[in-house]
Amino acid sequence: MVRVKVPATTANMGPGFDALGMALSIYNYIEVIPTDEGVETLVESENLHLELEENLIYQAIKRVYDKVGESFGGFKIHVYKCDVPMSRGLGSSATCIVGGILAANELLGGKLSEQEMLEIANSMEGHPDNVAPALLGGMVASVQEDGKVYYSKVSVPSEVLCAVMVPNFKVSTNEARGVLPTSYSREDCVFNISRASLFISALHNGEIDTLRHVVQDRIHEPYRGKLIPNIDEVFQASKDAGGLCEFISGSGSTLLAFVHRDNSEYLENMKSVLGKLDNEWTIQIVSPNFEGASVVK
Structure with a gap:
């Protein structure tokens, strides 16, 4: 056993x-x-x-x-x-x-x-x-x-925690892949390559104030976001609550934010926002494993 x-x-x-x-x-x-x-x-x-x-x-x-x-x-x-x-x-x-x-x-x-x-x-x-x-x-x-x-x-800076926001609806991987385009422009590819590179570098160097500017995406989030009701409201609320950056976790429906360890009010602020949405959401703040x-x- x-x-x-x-x-x-x-x-x-x-x-x-x-x-x-x-x-x-x-x-x-x-x-x-x-x-x-x-x-x-x-x-x-x-x-x-x-x-x-x-x-x-x-x-x-x-x-x-x-x-x-x-x-x-x-x-x-x-x-x-x-x-x-x-x-x-x-x-x-x-x-x-x-x-x-x-x-x-x-x-x-x-x-x-x-x-x-x-x-x-x-x-x-x-x-x-x-x-x-x-x-x-x-x-x-x-x-x-x-x-x-x-x-x-x-490397992930020790002050970074993860706010995991899970709704009561599913998004299947097949559905999420099905909404993606079959080709992308050079501009969109460069957009993602440059940000993915800087994302890794910023984490490695502990430049957490840069994170918000490097997690934007043009490959999957603009398409998969349409499968997740209230995604824009949740992302804006997280930003307003002091989140470091936000993104779709995997193919969704979970949304994830990086949060500074010292941001003690983030969780309660987000619970208040999520509790007012049409669907039911849970949120927990966890550390990377x-x-x-x-x-x-």
């Missing part, structure tokens, strides 16, 4: 479409118990009836066993604490994939390297911007080439 803890992630982060992601101190906890045969999956003690092809945790476990050439009977999979909401842009699928891979590798005695686990996760997810920070922790810039993932950690997925001893 093995238990693992996997952090939520925020990806894209404004101009870093499919390239930037960061782990957050919100977690899913997964227990995997080898059995003689069959697969049983529970989420917080309730049976989850999924076809095996759709069960990401099982598929991730199977990928690891297949890669190292080990046979298996079955598994009891229990997501015994589930704090990462589904279809909200917080990397819930990445927690399943990374959790399954890490648990399987632990059951097999740690035969795979971190890089090998990352590349299995990327092959399942299709892009590394969620799975890389979920596995490695922190903020990560990543690319993939011929099945290999190249990444670099991005710098450890990544881990085995629970």
Whole structure:
């Protein structure tokens, strides 16, 4: 039996479409118990009836066993604490994939390297911007080439916290990708490249006053924002409350703001604004997670 803890992630982060992601101190906890045969999956003690092809945790476990050439009977999979909401842009699928891979590798005695686990996760997810920070922790810039993932950690100033604003409606990844254009102008590409570059540099140098000017995006947010009611009001309220910058988390519907650690009034100010909107919103302020997925001893 093995238990693992996997952090939520925020990806894209404004101009870093499919390239930037960061782990957050919100977690899913997964227990995997080898059995003689069959697969049983529970989420917080309730049976989850999924076809095996759709069960990401099982598929991730199977990928690891297949890669190292080990046979298996079955598994009891229990997501015994589930704090990462589904279809909200917080990397819930990445927690399943990374959790399954890490648990399987632990059951097999740690035969795979971190890089090998990352590349299995990327092959399942299709892009590394969620799975890389979920596995490695922190903020990560990543690319993939011929099945290999190249990444670099991005420094995040200690005074930066994350306000995670989650509405009671979902935006599916397929829907969010479906609204994107199939091509972009050179001007829009340069707009994003320059801001993504400066975003990383500003974080590295602790230039937090620059952040508001470098998280604008022309690749996905203008299109996905239309799927999120009241996004403009929420972003303006965050700015008025002293937020450092705001962006859509992943493909939405969650919105995320960077907030200075000393901004003690931000949370209550935003609760007041969010409470007046048509949909129900929750907000919590969390720190980045710098450890990544881990085995629970």
